[in-house]
Structure formats: C-alpha cells, structure tokens
Amino acid sequence: MHTHTRSLLAALVLTLFCSTLALAAPAAAASASVADDKPVGVVQAVRPPLLLAYGDVDIWDENGRVIQKPAPGEKMSTADAAAETPDPLEGWNRMWFGFNDKLYFWALKPVAQGYSFVIPERPRLWVNNFIHNLGFPVRFVSLMLQGKPDAAAVETSRFIGNTAFGLGGFADVTADLKPYKPIPSTEQDLGLTFGYWGAGNGFYLVWPFIGPSSGRDTVGYAGDYFLDPASYIHPWYWSIAAKGYEKVNEVSLRIGDYETLKDASVDPYEAVRDAYLRMRFKKMND
Amino acid sequence: MKKISVLAGLLLLTACLCSPAFAGEPLDRLKTGVDKVVDILSDPALKGAAKKVERQQKMRAVSDSFFDWRELSRRAAAEHWAKFTPKQQDDFVVAFSELLQKTYIRKLDKYNNEKVSYLKEQIEGNQAFVNTLVAMKDKSIPINYVMIKRDQWLVYDVFVEGVSLVKNYRTQFAKILVKESPEALIQRIKDKIKALDEGKNVDDAVGKDG
Numbered sequence: 001m002h003t004h005t006r007s008l009l010a011a012l013v014l015t016l017f018c019s020t021l022a023l024a025a026p027a028a029a030a031s032a033s034v035a036d037d038k039p040v041g042v043v044q045a046v047r048p049p050l051l052l053a054y055g056d057v058d059i060w061d062e063n064g065r066v067i068q069k070p071a072p073g074e075k076m077s078t079a080d081a082a083a084e085t086p087d088p089l090e091g092w093n094r095m096w097f098g099f100n101d102k103l104y105f106w107a108l109k110p111v112a113q114g115y116s117f118v119i120p121e122r123p124r125l126w127v128n129n130f131i132h133n134l135g136f137p138v139r140f141v142s143l144m145l146q147g148k149p150d151a152a153a154v155e156t157s158r159f160i161g162n163t164a165f166g167l168g169g170f171a172d173v174t175a176d177l178k179p180y181k182p183i184p185s186t187e188q189d190l191g192l193t194f195g196y197w198g199a200g201n202g203f204y205l206v207w208p209f210i211g212p213s214s215g216r217d218t219v220g221y222a223g224d225y226f227l228d229p230a231s232y233i234h235p236w237y238w239s240i241a242a243k244g245y246e247k248v249n250e251v252s253l254r255i256g257d258y259e260t261l262k263d264a265s266v267d268p269y270e271a272v273r274d275a276y277l278r279m280r281f282k283k284m285n286d
Numbered sequence: 287m288k289k290i291s292v293l294a295g296l297l298l299l300t301a302c303l304c305s306p307a308f309a310g311e312p313l314d315r316l317k318t319g320v321d322k323v324v325d326i327l328s329d330p331a332l333k334g335a336a337k338k339v340e341r342q343q344k345m346r347a348v349s350d351s352f353f354d355w356r357e358l359s360r361r362a363a364a365e366h367w368a369k370f371t372p373k374q375q376d377d378f379v380v381a382f383s384e385l386l387q388k389t390y391i392r393k394l395d396k397y398n399n400e401k402v403s404y405l406k407e408q409i410e411g412n413q414a415f416v417n418t419l420v421a422m423k424d425k426s427i428p429i430n431y432v433m434i435k436r437d438q439w440l441v442y443d444v445f446v447e448g449v450s451l452v453k454n455y456r457t458q459f460a461k462i463l464v465k466e467s468p469e470a471l472i473q474r475i476k477d478k479i480k481a482l483d484e485g486k487n488v489d490d491a492v493g494k495d496g
Contacts, residue, residue, distance in 0.1 A: 066408075
C-alpha cells in the first residue's frame with residue numbers, strides 16, 4: 001500500500017472516530033434523560049415535523065412532480081426529509097465550515113482569480129472537459145451499481161467519442177448528441193449510489209478542504225478516490241498537485257456563486273447545509 | 287360545401303397542432319418578467335459601472351411587480367409567522383425582500399446572454415409551477431418557479447438545482463426564531479443589509495472575471 005493511501009485512510013479513521021465520540025456524548029445524555037421520564041418503548045418522537053407545520057401544503061416537489069402523500073398527516077416531500085438530516089456535530093462542523101470559508105477567500109479564490117486572469121475562459125472550459133472526461137470510471141461504476149446499463153453505455157460511448165475525437169477529452173464533442181431514448185442523469189458517484197440503494201445520509205459532516213458531506217457521502221467519497229485516475233499519479237505530491245489544479249480550474253469557473261449564497265443568507269452555515277443536502281438529493285433522483 | 291368543410295377541417299387541425307404553442311397565463315407572465323430583466327441587462331444604454339444604480343433600480347421595479355414578497359416571506363417564516371405582530375410582519379417583508387434583491391440583482395449583473403428555455407407549466411387551483419432550463423457556459427441549470435394568482439400571477443418560490451429559496455431560508459429562520467424574537471431576526475437581516483452596503487461583502491472584490 002502506498003504511503004499516501006495509508007495516510008488518507010488514517011485521516012479518515014481519525015475523523016470518523018472523533019465524530020463518533022462527539023456523536024455518542026449527546027446521544028447518551030439524551031437516552032439518560034429519556035429513561036428518567038418514562039419507561040423505554042413508550043417513548044415516541046414527540047417533536048412534530050418542523051417544516052410545513054403551519055398549514056401550507058406544497059403541491060409540487062422541487063422538480064414539479066405532484067407530491068404523493070403516502071400517509072395522512074405526512075406533508076413533507078422526500079427532499080424535505082433529506083434536508084432534515086440530523087447535524088449532531090454542529091459545533092465541529094461549523095469550525096471546519098469557518099476553516100473552509102477562510103481557505104476559499106484567502107487562498108483558493110485569489111489563486112483562481114490570478115489563474116483566470118492569465119488563462120482565458122475557453123481553455124479553462126477545455127481543461128474542465130478533460131477532467132470531467134477522466135472522471136468516467138466513477139460515473140460508469142456508479143451507474144452499473146445502480147442497475148442503469150443503458151446510461152452506463154451512453155456514458156461509455158461519450159468517453160470513447162470525446163477521448164478519440166475530442167483531442168483526448170479537451171473538447172466535449174458529444175455534448176449535443178442526444179441518446180436514442182431518454183436516459184437518467186449520468187452525473188453519479190458512489191455516495192449517490194448508496195443513496196439510490198436506499199441508504200440515508202446518516203448525519204451531516206463538513207470536511208476540511210473537501211467541504212460539506214454526510215456520513216454516507218464520506219464513505220462514497222473514499223470509494224470514488226480509488227476510481228479517480230488522478231489518485232494513481234505516482235509520486236504522491238504530483239497526485240495532490242493534480243487534484244489541487246483541478247480544484248483551482250473548477251473554482252475559476254464558479255467565482256461568485258459561493259459569495260452570493262453567503263451574502264444573501266443570515267446564517268451561511270445553515271444555507272450551505274440545506275443547499276448541499278437538497279442538491280445531492282436531486283442529483284440522486286435525476 | 288365540400289371545400290368549406292375541408293378548409294374548416296384544416297383550420298381545426300392547425301388550431302389543434304398550434305395550441306401547445308400558446309402557453310398558459312403563468313408561463314406567459316413569467317416569460318414577460320424574465321424578458322424584461324434580460325432587456326435591462328443587455329440594454330447598451332444601461333451598460334457599464336456608471337449606470338449601475340439606474341440599472342439596479344429598474345431591476346428592482348421589475349422584480350417588485352414579479353414576486354409576491356409577502357407570500358414568500360410568510361412561507362419562509364413558516365409556523366413562526368403567527369408570532370409576528372402585523373407591524374413586525376410588514377417590517378420583515380420589507381427587510382427580507384431588500385436583502386434578496388440586493389444580493390441577487392448583483393448576481394444577475396454578471397448575466398452573459400445565457401439562454402432560458404421554458405419547458406413545462408402546471409396549474410392547480412390558484413397556484414402554478416413552471417420548469418425552465420438556463421444554458422450556462424458549461425452546463426444547463428434547471429430553475430423552477432412556483433407562482434400564485436393574485437391580481438396577476440406572482441412568483442413566490444424559486445428552485446435552483448433542486449434547492450428551494452423559501453425552504454433554504456425557512457431552515458435558517460427557524461433556527462434563529464426558536465431562540466430569539468421576531469424583532470431580533472428583523473434586526474439581523476437589517477444588520478446584514480447594512481454590512482453589504484458598507485462594502486463588507488465579499489462579492490465586490492470579484493471584479494469582472496470569473
């Protein structure tokens with residue numbers, strides 16, 4: 001096993017360990033207080049659903065599908081339920097959210113701005129295509145695991161087409177080609193695959209450098225790591241450099257999005273959390 | 287006679303074939319609003335930093351006739367809305383819409399001829415849902431609108447990539463309102479607006495690139 005793989009695993013285990021510790025403490029406290037009041041088993045979730053408790057029932061979900069109500073009194077769409085993913089590590093998460101925020105404004109954004117000042121937008125879009133094309137294994141494996149062979153086949157032909165006729169993936173020559181019949185979205189990864197299988201988010205988790213995630217998506221991310229060709233670049237620091245460059249290129253095309261969300265919100269941490277959980281939920285079902 | 291019936295039949299057929307092209311009222315209304323915004327943003331007479339104030343005033347006028355700020359605010363405050371006094375409700379609507387306009391009009395300033403396509407419209411009672419797709423430089427982003435019929439159809443919620451504007455704020459507001467009074471929340475929004483006005487925002491540093 002390479003050194004960097006080992007250190008990655010170590011970091012993963014450490015954070016999961018810390019999270020479990022922090023997770024266990026309030027849970028233990030809660031169960032203790034519950035045990036005082038009533039015998040276990042009679043206790044129900046007393047807290048009413050926070051959202052939509054005020055009488056306005058949504059007609060449509062985020063995609064415009066009429067919301068089916070499985071049980072009377074159940075007023076939340078499934079996306080709302082996903083957005084209600086618990087956040088037991090809020091203090092810990094807020095700390096890393098602050099860290100990532102500073103990382104963005106002090107390092108990532110200035111670098112991306114300098115980079116986009118030197119390199120015009122079009123070449124940066126080519127690089128973006130190239131990186132996206134290289135991410136093919138993640139999408140292919142995820143689609144196969146989700147039992148969507150037709151979408152996986154389309155994704156494969158896009159990969160072959162772009163690699164062979166799009167100068168190794170720098171041009172997205174297959175972008176305008178429509179599949180013969182409609183296919184589900186091919187933008188999938190392992191975290192979404194676990195979700196597609198029925199796994200819940202577990203809990204919300206913010207990682208340094210990586211950003212918002214969840215228990216489920218963290219496991220998926222670790223799996224995606226092994227499917228990403230950039231992870232296999234040999235001296236480990238070149239692998240890190242390649243991933244860093246990917247990030248800078250991506251950010252250079254998105255400067256301003258995070259700023260708007262942050263400016264417009266009264267609690268940026270909550271705004272990002274809600275947006276992350278809802279976006280992931282939509283991607284999973286697309 | 288035969289000729290006339292054939293002609294009538296053809297006319298009817300044409301009418302049937304064309305009818306999908308006539309969109310319903312909500313979609314038309316949305317389209318007019320979006321077109322107005324695009325017109326302002328691409329008007330050469332309003333281009334440039336010098337015309338920024340004038341441009342933003344026009345945008346505000348359009349968005350005021352286009353959004354139901356009260357409905358939007360009420361839904362964002364959700365079950366806490368009843369705790370607001372009528373005066374607080376009014377103040378909240380004013381402050382919240384101000385914050386939204388300030389930040390999102392500035393964001394729209396970076397509009398660069400992205401094309402909007404209108405996909406689908408559904409009407410149910412006095413509410414409507416419109417699906418649109420905006421083609422960005424490297425991908426298309428679904429933006430959906432929920433509208434309500436007042437004198438005219440007005441937008442009260444926007445979904446961008448599955449994220450509801452109203453619900454995104456509902457989570458934030460709920461968190462504050464369980465601990466603090468409505469007055470404190472209004473003050474927080476006002477503080478945020480003040481900070482943005484004083485240039486403590488992060489966006490102005492972005493410049494024209496990106």
